[in-house]
Amino acid sequence: MSTFLDELNDAQRAPVLHKDGPLMVIAGAGSGKTRVLTYRIAHLMNQGVDSFNILALTFTNKAAREMKKRIASIVGDSEAKNLWMGTFHSVFAKLLRYDGDKLGFPSNFTIYDTQDSQRLIAAIIKEMGLDKDIYKYKQIQNRISSYKNSLITVKAYFQNPELVEADAMAKRPRMGEIYKNYVDRCFKAGAMDFDDLLLRTNELLTRFPEVLMKYQDRFRYILVDEYQDTNHSQYLIVKALSDRYQNICVVGDDAQSIYSFRGANISNILNFQRDYDDVAVYRLEQNYRSTQNIVKAANSIIAKNRDQLEKVVWTSNDEGHKIKIHRSPTDAEEGRYVAGSIFEMKMQEQLQNGDFAVLYRTNSQSRSIEDALRKRDIPYRIYGGLSFYQRKEIKDVLAYLRLIVNPKDEEALKRVINFPARGIGQTTIDRLVVAANHYGRSIFEVMEHLDKLNLNINAGTKRKLGDFVTMIKSFQIMNEGSDAFTLAEHVSKKTGLLLEFKKDGTPEGIARMENIEELLNGIKDFVEGQKELADATGSLTEFLEDVALATDMDKEVGDDDRVALMTIHLAKGLEFPYVFVVGMEEDLFPSAMSMNTRSELEEERRLFYVALTRAEKQATLTYTQNRYRWGKLIDAEPSRFLEEIDEQYVENLTPVNDGYRYKSMLNADIFGEVDKSKLRQIKPKSGTPPSTHRPNENQLRKLRKLKPELSTSTTNNNVVDSNLAEGVLVNHTRFGRGKVLKIEGLGNDKKAEIQFEQGGMKKLLLRFAKLEVIDNT
Ligand SMILES: Nc1ncnc2c1ncn2[C@@H]1O[C@H](COP(=O)(O)OP(=O)(O)OP(=O)(O)O)[C@@H](O)[C@H]1O
Numbered sequence: 113m114s115t116f117l118d119e120l121n122d123a124q125r126a127p128v129l130h131k132d133g134p135l136m137v138i139a140g141a142g143s144g145k146t147r148v149l150t151y152r153i154a155h156l157m158n159q160g161v162d163s164f165n166i167l168a169l170t171f172t173n174k175a176a177r178e179m180k181k182r183i184a185s186i187v188g189d190s191e192a193k194n195l196w197m198g199t200f201h202s203v204f205a206k207l208l209r210y211d212g213d214k215l216g217f218p219s220n221f222t223i224y225d226t227q228d229s230q231r232l233i234a235a236i237i238k239e240m241g242l243d244k245d246i247y248k249y250k251q252i253q254n255r256i257s258s259y260k261n262s263l264i265t266v267k268a269y270f271q272n273p274e275l276v277e278a279d280a281m282a283k284r285p286r287m288g289e290i291y292k293n294y295v296d297r298c299f300k301a302g303a304m305d306f307d308d309l310l311l312r313t314n315e316l317l318t319r320f321p322e323v324l325m326k327y328q329d330r331f332r333y334i335l336v337d338e339y340q341d342t343n344h345s346q347y348l349i350v351k352a353l354s355d356r357y358q359n360i361c362v363v364g365d366d367a368q369s370i371y372s373f374r375g376a377n378i379s380n381i382l383n384f385q386r387d388y389d390d391v392a393v394y395r396l397e398q399n400y401r402s403t404q405n406i407v408k409a410a411n412s413i414i415a416k417n418r419d420q421l422e423k424v425v426w427t428s429n430d431e432g433h434k435i436k437i438h439r440s441p442t443d444a445e446e447g448r449y450v451a452g453s454i455f456e457m458k459m460q461e462q463l464q465n466g467d468f469a470v471l472y473r474t475n476s477q478s479r480s481i482e483d484a485l486r487k488r489d490i491p492y493r494i495y496g497g498l499s500f501y502q503r504k505e506i507k508d509v510l511a512y513l514r515l516i517v518n519p520k521d522e523e524a525l526k527r528v529i530n531f532p533a534r535g536i537g538q539t540t541i542d543r544l545v546v547a548a549n550h551y552g553r554s555i556f557e558v559m560e561h562l563d564k565l566n567l568n569i570n571a572g573t574k575r576k577l578g579d580f581v582t583m584i585k586s587f588q589i590m591n592e593g594s595d596a597f598t599l600a601e602h603v604s605k606k607t608g609l610l611l612e613f614k615k616d617g618t619p620e621g622i623a624r625m626e627n628i629e630e631l632l633n634g635i636k637d638f639v640e641g642q643k644e645l646a647d648a649t650g651s652l653t654e655f656l657e658d659v660a661l662a663t664d665m666d667k668e669v670g671d672d673d674r675v676a677l678m679t680i681h682l683a684k685g686l687e688f689p690y691v692f693v694v695g696m697e698e699d700l701f702p703s704a705m706s707m708n709t710r711s712e713l714e715e716e717r718r719l720f721y722v723a724l725t726r727a728e729k730q731a732t733l734t735y736t737q738n739r740y741r742w743g744k745l746i747d748a749e750p751s752r753f754l755e756e757i758d759e760q761y762v763e764n765l766t767p768v769n770d771g772y773r774y775k776s777m778l779n780a781d782i783f784g785e786v787d788k789s790k791l792r793q794i795k796p797k798s799g800t801p802p803s804t805h806r807p808n809e810n811q812l813r814k815l816r817k818l819k820p821e822l823s824t825s826t827t828n829n830n831v832v833d834s835n836l837a838e839g840v841l842v843n844h845t846r847f848g849r850g851k852v853l854k855i856e857g858l859g860n861d862k863k864a865e866i867q868f869e870q871g872g873m874k875k876l877l878l879r880f881a882k883l884e885v886i887d888n889t
């Protein structure tokens with residue numbers, strides 16, 4: 113009767129219909145794991161399981177929302193509303209709002225984002241009088257984060273001589289103290305960082321058996337998507353909650369485990385069968401997402417990994433296009449190629465912008481792609497990177513709102529106590545911090561009791577501090593009676609924030625004002641939306657939690673049609689008809705930082721597998737020969753992963769020996785835009801050897817080996833510049849030997865006219881030209 117079960121194949125239906133008890137679905141990309149999870153929930157509800165008794169943990173909140181929508185369409189809206197679904201962080205933040213008081217946290221605790229944590233750590237390092245070059249706050253924040261994810265509390269840290277010694281050896285003997293101060297300060301501020309949301313949940317469930325029992329009883333059915341990327345802390349929570357009923361369903365793919373750098377532990381999936389009794393293991397083999405070429409190419413890559421579970425993935429979809437590989441001279445040219453291809457494909461095949469995604473290994477690669485898309489007027493959206501909520505002006509407004517909800521929030525207070533400027537100086541703030549630490553109170557509490565304390569603050573400043581306290585308190589009173597939108601609008605005006613940016617008058621100031629307006633609109637939407645939910649009221653606390661845990665990925669994209677740009681890590685679980693993976697170069701992908709051990713390299717390869725398997729119809733992989741990195745132009749080598757794809761599934765758009773065409777492109781790049789129609793015209797007739805032959809990759813490699821000093825990956829023009837003069841003999845990686853005839857222009861525009869022995873006369877922009885001086889006598 114229930115038709116939705118017909119939308120599954122037999123292999124998928126089995127885990128959906130599985131009765132009680134632990135089950136695991138292990139299967140390759142695109143085989144319907146997420147669909148199984150979604151349908152299983154719908155099926156459970158159809159079988160009479162109360163939606164209150166189901167907990168589903170997903171990789172993004174957006175994924176949770178989409179699943180909920182699908183489930184609602186099967187079982188009805190009102191039932192689906194009560195499901196607890198979301199990321200680990202958002203679900204357990206909610207749980208801690210109910211029961212965190214047992215650990216001494218207020219129900220309105222603040223969630224510190226990474227920036228808040230880092231600022232606090234930097235402040236602590238300064239207060240302790242430590243050398244900030246040895247105690248680097250970002251590194252320390254990383255350390256603390258990994259301790260927390262391994263459940264190493266401050267106490268556990270000090271009880272572990274290995275950890276203590278390791279930090280002493282690393283000349284950071286006071287690491288433990290910083291950790292302790294950080295934890296104390298967060299506690300005092302009524303704040304939890306992201307890792308605390310898991311750590312404190314674990315603490316709560318361990319220390320308070322009655323709380324554990326309550327939630328074990330509530331969450332009789334627990335389902336986890338992307339189980340391969342759970343870390344130890346998440347693993348323990350799931351284990352504890354499912355211990356009583358053992359109705360735990362996990363789905364995952366060991367070949368897509370890509371978060372070990374954040375403590376994710378692939379062994380969670382491998383040990384699942386050991387952790388529970390009578391685990392039913394299901395496998396799915398049919399991929400519904402991608403063409404045969406994509407599936408087979410992806411299989412050929414992942415087969416190179418040694419550590420993996422045996423898996424079969426096949427598809428009955430069309431054969432499709434081969435995987436395209438394209439080489440560009442520079443990253444700017446790569447951007448132009450991608451934008452140009454999207455432009456052409458859209459025209460030829462009537463596609464939408466939203467059919468395309470550009471994926472990269474690191475966020476910084478987005479710039480050249482963005483530039484090119486902008487030039488073509490192709491709308492795009494960047495996911496990740498600096499999110500809207502991390503912009504300065506937005507954080508300013510949010511800091512006020514945070515203070516209203518939780519006046520102990522130290523980072524929020526420090527941010528706005530003197531912004532907009534109200535004559536409260538750093539010395540005063542430092543005194544307040546010292547007093548707060550001394551009395552074990554929050555800064556706000558110290559400010560409330562200034563009269564009783566002898567803090568060496570003059571009367572004028574005391575009055576200003578008093579005014580600030582009064583203002584925040586007036587907002588708090590207003591918060592009792594108004595919704596989040598009304599309050600936020602009032603706060604933006606009353607604090608002078610809007611005026612501050614308006615006064616500024618610059619385009620940036622205006623942009624900031626507009627962003628605040630956008631924030632206010634967002635709050636309004638949120639309030640409206642929340643009112644429809646069963647257990648939500650549209651309060652400020654709810655809004656702030658939503659914001660703190662929101663990633664750009666979660667934003668409703670709605671109907672606006674844009675090309676998606678994101679890192680491969682973020683793309684996990686998603687799918688797009690057309691995918692470009694850019695920057696397929698050694699040291700970039702695989703990342704230079706992940707090539708020390710086989711297991712690191714295997715993780716990079718899994719990342720490549722994830723990238724490729726996002727594509728439904730076509731995947732294009734691009735690499736460049738020169739790329740700007742860290743402000744320098746470097747030689748880039750094609751990624752080893754390109755060679756690893758079984759070549760029968762590959763179409764190489766720019767074979768290595770097409771020197772002539774390549775050279776034309778290079779010249780075009782130097783002197784202006786590429787005119788493609790011309791390129792075609794000047795293509796050599798077959799059989800005619802190009803006049804300047806570009807050495808192939810092997811020859812280049814040999815060349816580099818022979819003359820390492822000439823070919824360090826940073827072909828540094830500064831070196832060249834200094835002794836480059838008219839009459840000097842030079843070597844160019846592609847054009848060979850030549851003589852400098854003339855140098856003209858300045859700075860970035862500096863050019864050299866060079867007579868090459870074989871390539872004729874060339875005018876090269878020194879910024880790009882890869883020259884080395886071979887004789888300057
Ligand atoms: N039986 C089916 N019939 C038709 N389409 C299906 C079927 N099963 C899955 N699909 C579709 O195939 C695509 C991939 O499914 P899904 O995202 O659930 O796979 P997955 O295994 O979770 O992938 P990933 O490993 O990337 O997370 C989706 O578009 C889904 O709707």
Ligand SMILES: [Mg+2]
Nearest residue numbers: 145146147685
């Ligand atoms: Mg999935």
